Amino acid sequence: MVALSRKRKLASYAKSKAVSAKRARRSHSLEWLRASRMKVINKIQSPVHVPMDFFIWGSGAMCELGLGPAAKTKEVKRPRLNPLLKKDEVGIVDFAPGGMHTLALDKDNRVWSWGNNDMGVLGRDTSHAKEVLRDADASDGDDEDADLNEAESTPGLVEGLPKEGKIIQLIATDNLSAVLLSSGEVYAWGTFRCNEGVLGFSRDVKVQKTPVRIENFDNIVQLAAGKDHILALDTKGIVYAWGNGQQSQLGRKIIERTRMASLEPRSFGLKNVKFIGSGEYHSFAITYEGKVFTWGLNQFGQCGIATNIEDGSIITRPTEIQELSDKDIVYITGGEHHTLALSSSGEVYVFGRYDMKEIGIAKDKLPLDDCIKDARGAVRCLPVPTKLTTLPPIKSVSAGPHHSLALTRDGIVFAWGFADTFAVGLGMLDEDVDRPTRISNTATKDHSIELIGCGGQFSASAGNRLDEKDVDDRKQKVDLFEES
Known part of the structure; x- marks a missing residue:
């Protein structure tokens, strides 16, 4: 019975x-x-293929830097040209860093990948790599001198992507990779994780080792990646989300009984949207009316909503960030607990966690009336969007978990935030970087940087060399700005 x-x-x-x-x-x-x-309001962008020099820096114990297996490539303190992705041979035109891996697109529409492949994020077989066995009698410190996995640390081509259709965007979460084609189709591989472990790639597949097309999903114009969730925007201005939704980052309620349904793209009421962005556990959308909406984890005010700021605080549905309503925000992105918003005029607004200097405002410049302090009286976070006044006009921003990058219209990169992993690219530092600081080193000082990106404990950029006169003119301009 x-x-x-x-x-x-x-x-x-x-x-x-x-x-x-x-x-x-x-x-x-x-x-x-x-x-x-509904009528079409967003157009699928044409791919721009300009080959560039590719630079990488940070901590790469999990093969994130793609500089090959030599132990000396595990830490790169300042931007270094990647010799395995030469401009005249490979020609990188775009890239997307994830938590512990990176995707890069070359001039021939091929996708390269490197980094940790435990969840199949590289989209290629790395099982053939020679295993590096550690001496059982070696001390813990000796492990730092061991070589990396050769197949994972060396850039290799993703297998199984369609030959037809130009790739117009790459994205990488912590455990999943995806590409958007000029046809509006999306191909993805890897998996999503949640608080309990592996959530899965789809209802039927736990880990997808090679690229597959997301079925019944077309006319997509943009993707945005969180830690373990993805947003998509279509030609009609509708936003979709899928992946882990335990912090309400999918914009809809997820219950245990229907949790596997979260692995399929679903809309959740946002319309007339022209841009989407994401932090690790929070999400954003910008409408054609100029409104900026946010939802997801808000325990450090990273959603820009200054109410109920405490551990586990969540914005359960898309909510307008009132302080950004008149700023003409065109781009917004986030790290683990902080956010960067960029206006059409090149101004950067920051909000969120403070203790690792993620928001780039020195302690003596903080608007204390807008800050929230912890029980000891130390500043915990700044939940109110606040303009960074120490940057020249900016054309692009990127956020890692606890560090940030900003790219000027002249092709110079500024960095700030958590410094221990060298992801800020400023060399060996004793303290975190509390304000935007120019990255200037031999490898990049003569380059106009066009693209920047933050990974988990590393960063990347790409650009082309300037002629001598342009280098001198630009240096004079930035020197004047910094002096002022």
């Missing part, structure tokens, strides 16, 4: 899951039907 009762319960549970899945698919079909009646 007990066995029969158990069988009935299992059958009932399976039936319930099947019904939930059927309802989810029907709901998804209705979403597409409604969307088909």
Whole structure:
């Protein structure tokens, strides 16, 4: 009788899951039907293929730097040209750093990958790599001198991507990779993780080792990557989300009974959107009216909502950031607990966690009336969007978990934040960097940097060399700015 009762319960549970899945698919079909009646407001961008020199720096114990297996490549304190991705041979035109891996697109529309491949994020087989065995009698310190996995630390081509269709965007989460094609199709591989471990790639696949097309998902114009969730924006201005939603970063309520449905892209009511962005556990959307919406984890005010700032605080549904309503924000992104917003005029607004100097405001310049302090009286966070006044006009920003980069219109990179992993690219430092500081080293000082990106404990940039006169003119301009 007990066995029969158990069988009935299992059958009932399976039936319930099947019904939930059927309802989810029907709901998804209705979403597409409604969307088909809406007008197109976003265009799929044409790919821009300008080969560049590729630079990398930071901590790479998990093969993140892609400089090969030699032990000396585990730490790079300032930007270093990657000799394995030469401009005249490979020609990198775009890249996307993840938590412990990186994707890069070359001039021939091929995708390269490197880094830790435990979750299949590299999209290629790395099992053939020669295993580096550690001496059982060696001390813990000797492990730092051991070589890296050759297949993971050396850039290699992703396998199985379609030959037709230009790639217009790459994204990388902590455990998943994806590309957006000029056709509006999305291909992805890897998996999503949640608080309990591996959540899965889809309902039926735990870890997807090679690229597959996201089915019934078309007309996408932009992707944005969180730690373990993805946002997508389509031609009709509708936002979709999928992955881990335990911190409400998907913009909709996720319950245990229907949790696997979170692995399929779903819209959640946001429309007329022209741009999407993401932090690790929080998300953003900018509408054509200039409104900036946010949702997800807000325990350090990283959503720009200055209410109920405490451990586990969550913004459960898209909420407008009122302080950014008149700033003409065109780009927004976040780290683990901080956010950077960029205006059309090149101004940067920051908010979120302070203790690792993620927001780039020196202690004596903090607007203390807007800050929240901890029990000891130390500044915990700044939840109110605040303009960085120590930067020239900026054209791009990027946020790692606890560090930030800003790229000027003249092609110079400024960095700030947590310094122990060398991800700020400023060499050996005794303290975190509390304000934007120019990266100036031999490898990049004569380059106009065009792209920047922050990974988990590393950073990357790409650009081309300037002629001597342009270098001198630019140096005079930035010297004048810093003096002022």
